[in-house]
């Protein structure tokens with residue numbers, strides 16, 4: 001059995017993040033830190049999980065990263081930047097000013113601040129897995145916020161990899177997964193709606209637990 005590691009997951013209370021947490025708890029012996037807005041019953045009942053409340057939309061400091069580094073100073077840390085939002089989905093020109101600020105706070109500013117602090121404090125044994133998307137590299141009509149936020153964090157991580165070669169960094173496109181994010185896309189009025197309706201209708205969405213296993217298999 002290899003040494004215990006600490007997996008830190010943002011947004012571990014639903015969707016892919018919850019599946020990552022479930023896989024780690026049921027299939028491995030590692031620790032999990034859930035940086036999420038909501039605690040799940042297992043977060044309280046399972047000794048290997050540490051829940052820390054984190055709302056990226058209102059993140060005002062990065063103290064939680066110091067707490068994690070203090071608590072898990074003997075373990076390697078694998079930080080998974082998973083939490084993200086896709087709404088609002090509108091054509092450019094239709095966003096309200098405050099929507100734009102809120103979107104980039106949650107999807108770029110807060111994740112980048114947390115990763116920056118972690119890199120500052122964890123001098124060795126750090127891996128950063130950024131859950132990215134094909135949308136980081138491909139323009140999709142009405143997805144300007146999601147595409148540009150994913151591209152920004154991708155590039156931040158690419159530069160991190162050359163700034164700090166001792167940190168293992170991966171941008172991971174998890175594929176199309178059966179989560180709330182896909183429901184939100186199907187409930188929107190984007191021009192490519194039929195493509196996403198067909199993926200779901202034809203059973204072509206990955207189950208979150210299968211996507212989680214694929215992502216984690218090389219790191220456990």
Ligand SMILES: NC(=O)c1ccc[n+]([C@@H]2O[C@H](COP(=O)([O-])OP(=O)(O)OC[C@H]3O[C@@H](n4cnc5c(N)ncnc54)[C@H](OP(=O)(O)O)[C@@H]3O)[C@@H](O)[C@H]2O)c1
Nearest residue numbers: 011014015016037055056057082083084176177179180181
């Ligand atoms: N689903 C797909 O087809 C697909 C494809 C490519 C990439 N991805 C990426 O996979 C990752 C997970 O997405 P998903 O499909 O699991 O979507 P999801 O079901 O909508 O889950 C999104 C996660 O982000 C969290 N979150 C949202 N706003 C937050 C905030 N302000 N503070 C903290 N956490 C917040 C949510 O927490 P709550 O439970 O509290 O809302 C939830 O855990 C995302 O990075 C997404 O871009 C998904």
